[in-house]
Amino acid sequence: MTLLLALVIGCLYAAGIFLILRRNMVKVIFGLILLAHAANLLIFTVGRLTKGIPAFVPEGAGMLSGEFADPLPQALILTAIVIGFGLQAFTIVLFKRTWLTLGTEDLDLMKTTDEPPRE
């Protein structure tokens, strides 16, 4: 299972990096989203996969004993997903606004910020 997830993460990173290098804005957004997913899955996998043993304290016992799934990576991922949701929503709105204002989705054409002031 770990190996499979590792492969999936690798593919997600590869696809994400490929996409953010494209000139089209929409593809860049998809690339960023894939990278965020890859990072989340990475946390999930590195936090050790423990199947079927949730971290619940048994009735009557004071603390957890034996093997149990670590809940912290999941809490981290949940937080990261929420934050990523906000950021990606903002990015989509920004890219849409840019497309409406500039009338292009080609990132290579957006060079005015790097050009010297007009003579």
Place this chain on the structure above:
Amino acid sequence: MNQIVIIPILLPLASAVAMLLFSRSVTIQRIISLSSSCLLLAAAGWLLAAVISGGMLSLQAGGWAAPFGITLAADLLSAVMVAASALIGFATVIYSFAVIDPERERFFYHPLLQLLLMGINGAFLTGDVFNLYVWFEVMLISSFVLLVLGGTPVQLEGAIKYVTINLLSSSVFLAAAGILYGIAGTLNMADLARIAPRIEQKELLSVVSVLFMITFGVKAAVFPLFFWLPASYHTPPVPVSAIFAGLLTKVGVYALIRFFTTVFPHESIFINDVLLVASALTMLTGVLGAVAQYDVRKLLSFHIVSQIGYMIFGLALHSPLALAGALFYIVHNIIAKTNLFYISGIVERISGTWDLKRAGGVYARYPFISMLFLVPALGLAGIPPLSGFWAKFVIIRAGFEAGEYAVTGIALFVSLLTLFSMMKIWNEAFWKERPHQQEYEGINRYVSMGIAGKAMLLSPVVMLGLLTILFGIFFEPVFRIAESASLQLLDPLLYSTAVLGRKE
């Protein structure tokens, strides 16, 4: 007493919420904004005084003991940075009253500024790697919105570059934090400082520290990850550019210092070599970029990059003197750089252009404003007795002591070029006679401002200029704080004992 650590975070949040409740009235928002930043300045001063007199403060939010809960910790470094951010926040709020247009004010300019300050203060005060990520995102999302507020085409273009690179760096941060948790089993900085030397997977730890170096390097605009900065920082209105220039990159530098002194001290040998080369290249490329520019704001943006190089140089040397120098440099630079952006805004108001070739003649009409420019400009270049002289002096001396003659030589050379490009602004915008004077009749927007407007425009500049002079004259007491901060940093056990509340 420990409770005061939360105030610099809670105060901007509370005022932002209050302002959102009064979203109809810009006047009420202005009052809340001003009073909240006054209070923030007072609270940050109180925090700094408490940390200087009583040592490190730490707070476990929700009462859950470290390393399990949400830890906030203020050592001297954090307290100094929070004080600097409160100061810049205060100055920027006043400056904004004079220049920001009503349209932007209606679209929540003031609450966003407070949220930005909250994110910055949170990043300085947190004692947990994952919370650092969260505070970075709070800071980023408010900076995104501030950057595009107004929605002019050039702003949107700049924002695309800024947003994309920052999202990329965030995902690297997240991956690094995940792997770090996998190998260390904790993300509490104090706990990490304790556990990290005993981690067996040394190779993986090196990978993690390089990932952290990349993500903070993007935020701090270190070579070769700086290109987004000159492409975006000149696009928003002046106060936004100024607060970005003063504080945002310094958060990245702060994180680099925090990680490679407190959290991974043993990794620093390898990292320091990388940082040393990066710092030399950062200084050089930044200043060479600046020399070539004729747009004032782009010129200053490139200087941010070049100045970051000095701070990283101080960190890479990793001696008590060098770290103290880097700290002093950060504070000096936050003040001087923000001030330069403010003045560039005033000059633009007077001459109606950002282009140095077309500006001119400011000195003839406004000698006082010209003097106000000279203070931070010469301070940045490092002319005694201003603060920049001491900042550079300490770092260069530390460089010679460490035997890094090549990089120190570059630092001196870059300093010369800094002086050159500051003098270029002086010659072009202030000293020379205005070309095509008749074309610019009636373009001066400074003349038509009322007394109150002019006062709000100039008072932050005067305040920060005075600080640049005072830090230069009273160098010793200020530097003593920086020295004890650097000694704290080089003793990670101090940090972990203070947070975890027990000796190992």
Place this chain on the structure above:
Amino acid sequence: MYSIILATASKYLLLLLQMFSVFLLFRGHNEPGGGFVGGLVAAAAYALYFIANGIGKAEKLLAVDPLHLISAGLLLAVSSTLPAFAAGRSFMTAIWFDTGISLFGKVGTPLVFDTGVYFLVLGIALKIIFSLAEEDRP
């Protein structure tokens, strides 16, 4: 595209989903649920209504500006951290009161916080949806 089936169904679904979102909100803390999920479900209810009936009607139905939801949510969330100060405890420490009534059980500051999150998420999600739909307005 207007679909009469969806438009009719969405009215009932809106009510149902809102009830479900409140249920999720109160269920939180010790069981799956909470303010975030509840807020998302409530936002989904409005999003469905908007898809079926158009942006104008959805905004009219909501009656308040999403921005006010955001600020109210933030206010609730922030104010829930303050009683801990008054009690002299560490910041954000949860304070519980046992009402003694079995229907309510224990009520405390985490519930206030969750309610704040609920409104915050609802407001932000609706703000995003409405601003993305802005250009489609006839």
